[in-house]
Amino acid sequence: MSTANIRFIGGGNMATSLIAGLIADGYEPHSIQVSDPNPERRHALQARLGVRALASNVEALDEAETLVLCVKPQMAASVCAELAPFLAERRPLIVSVMAGVLEQSIQRWLGASLPIVRAMPNTPAMVQTGAIGLHASPEVDAEGRNRAETILRAVGLVRWVESESRIDAVTAISGSGPAYFFLLMEALEQAAIELGLDTETARLLTIQTALGAAKMAMESDAPPARLREQVTSPGGTTECALKVFDAADLRALVERAARAAHDRAVELSQTLSEAP
Ligand SMILES: NC(=O)C1=CN([C@@H]2O[C@H](COP(=O)(O)OP(=O)(O)OC[C@H]3O[C@@H](n4cnc5c(N)ncnc54)[C@H](OP(=O)(O)O)[C@@H]3O)[C@@H](O)[C@H]2O)C=CC1
Numbered sequence: 001m002s003t004a005n006i007r008f009i010g011g012g013n014m015a016t017s018l019i020a021g022l023i024a025d026g027y028e029p030h031s032i033q034v035s036d037p038n039p040e041r042r043h044a045l046q047a048r049l050g051v052r053a054l055a056s057n058v059e060a061l062d063e064a065e066t067l068v069l070c071v072k073p074q075m076a077a078s079v080c081a082e083l084a085p086f087l088a089e090r091r092p093l094i095v096s097v098m099a100g101v102l103e104q105s106i107q108r109w110l111g112a113s114l115p116i117v118r119a120m121p122n123t124p125a126m127v128q129t130g131a132i133g134l135h136a137s138p139e140v141d142a143e144g145r146n147r148a149e150t151i152l153r154a155v156g157l158v159r160w161v162e163s164e165s166r167i168d169a170v171t172a173i174s175g176s177g178p179a180y181f182f183l184l185m186e187a188l189e190q191a192a193i194e195l196g197l198d199t200e201t202a203r204l205l206t207i208q209t210a211l212g213a214a215k216m217a218m219e220s221d222a223p224p225a226r227l228r229e230q231v232t233s234p235g236g237t238t239e240c241a242l243k244v245f246d247a248a249d250l251r252a253l254v255e256r257a258a259r260a261a262h263d264r265a266v267e268l269s270q271t272l273s274e275a276p
């Protein structure tokens with residue numbers, strides 16, 4: 001099965017992460033083309049990753065087998081309308097990473113029931129440690145599902161979800177999730193500095209601790225709650241720290257934050273589905 005000729009529309013943060021991850025996995029830079037209106041971004045993509053970067057979306061489509069839509073949700077309608085006349089015949093597999101943009105909306109803007117896979121990746125795809133949710137529209141055949149999965153598996157862990165609405169949950173957890181962990185890292189690093197550690201030591205101890213905790217959680221049979229208990233000696237230091245988190249009801253706060261992200265994705269879906 002060929003995964004060749006992948007075309008990206010929009011060359012920002014998410015496209016750069018995906019392209020970097022694919023190239024690190026062995027994809028040939030010449031099999032990837034990307035379009036972006038920003039000349040500096042195009043230059044960076046070409047210089048850093050060796051892919052062809054074009055100003056024109058239509059030119060970037062050339063010989064597309066898989067087309068990855070990587071523009072902001074608010075740009076989706078106009079970009080699809082621009083591409084529509086060039087897609088009807090070729091019928092590439094369309095992979096949309098756009099948060100809150102429904103398969104049906106994309107098909108309506110394209111004016112054709114093209115096969116669409118919605119993918120919700122995250123920026124750690126750049127280091128092939130992405131967490132990706134996938135959903136396929138009914139037009140996607142087994143080869144299309146395989147192709148999307150093969151491409152996304154090159155940059156991380158892939159999970160299919162049963163209904164398209166679940167992509168909004170994936171968006172709230174793993175799509176936006178790296179930002180939550182980065183925020184925690186920023187706060188812990190700052191606390192380390194306040195406690196007297198030098199900046200570099202604070203940075204490295206924070207990052208290594210996050211990496212170690214994630215690796216342990218991934219490799220252990222025990223759930224995170226059990227791993228947390230193993231760190232928490234009765235009457236010890238961790239217990240004191242965790243009591244502070246409990247007093248602030250950290251769990252409820254995290255749930256509220258995830259729900260806010262989810263609800264924003266739903267709101268985007270509704271608003272954009274009404275866009276002409
Ligand atoms: N960032 C993330 O962690 C994740 C993002 N996503 C989704 O990925 C998509 C892109 O997000 P992200 O990469 O963060 O956003 P960025 O703004 O970094 O990237 C979007 C890029 O598209 C360019 N662009 C604007 N208009 C057009 C156009 N008409 N044709 C082609 N390119 C255009 C922008 O240029 P300019 O800046 O000059 O406008 C920009 O370079 C979004 O839909 C988002 O929901 C999904 C999962 C995670």
Ligand SMILES: O=C(O)[C@@H]1CCC=N1
Pocket residue numbers: 099171175176
């Ligand atoms: O913040 C956003 O809207 C995008 C989608 C998931 C991560 N970033």
